[in-house]
Amino acid sequence: MDHPPTTLLYHEDMFNLQSTATLLSSFLGDDGRHVLILDSTVFHPQGGGQPSDTGFITDVSSSRFNFIVQDVRSRNAVVYHYGVFEKPAEDLEGGVQVVLSVDESKRKLYSRLHSAGHLLDVCLPKVGLSHLKPGKAYHFPDGPWVEYEGKVPQAELQSKMQELELEANNLISRGMKVSVAVYPYEEASMLCGGALPEYIPKGSTPRIVKLGDFPGCPCGGTHVSNVSDLVNVKVTQMKTKKGVTKVYYTIGS
CATH class of the missing domain: 3.30.980.10 (Threonyl-trna Synthetase; Chain A, domain 2)
Structure with a gap:
């Protein structure tokens, strides 16, 4: 599935560690971890010699799911958030509004x-x-x-x-x-x-x-x-x- 380039919010403000975004797709990666693709992200993907951010992605109400972001990568201008669901998400579809929170200390x-x-x-x-x-x-x-x-x-x-x-x-x-x-x-x-x-x-x-x-x-x-x-x-x-x-x-x- 083709996705548009992910808007990199940390390029605009490196010190903002929380943002909202729209979920575009969710699927199981080759390594067994789940992958979330969003329209924008505050997470810095690994690259340029810098490690990827980690943190959490939840739905706006924080009641439907809680996704632990373990790794973030970028391919062809699309950012892939790898991790696991702490709270299972059933029938997760594109269009869901989510909240992104980056681990501040890291x-x-x-x-x-x-x-x-x-x-x-x-x-x-x-x-x-x-x-x-x-x-x-x-x-x-x-x-x-x-x-x-x-x-x-x-x-x-x-x-x-x-x-x-x-x-x-x-x-x-x-x-x-x-x-x-x-x-x-x-x-x-x-x-x-x-x-x-x-x-x-x-x-x-x-x-x-x-x-x-x-x-x-x-x-x-x-x-x-x-x-x-x-x-x-x-x-x-x-x-x-x-x-x-x-x-x-x-x-x-």
């Missing part, structure tokens, strides 16, 4: 981890590592890291770790606004230092995250409102292999 943690990764990105030029170009990232609680194209001499890894951590914590202590918005392609390009990655289609309207006055970058994830919310960052490891440098980090509680 969302805040994932947002902080994601913003910390971006903070390390903007600190690189400050510590003599401007030649490193951002690549993959893993903003999960079980060992977050950011990866860059480029090398760091083995003899400098330890000192660069310390410099990077110091610079990041200096910015955290001073505080710096984090802004996220959608822009026309040309304006987005200017905000990102004059060029956008090749995977961003020309003529599109990319969503850009900016930390203070530093150049921005395209991002579909959720973030903190100010880097001071990170409390502190600890760079736990930096290693270079086959032309790629990976930086592991943790954040304060």
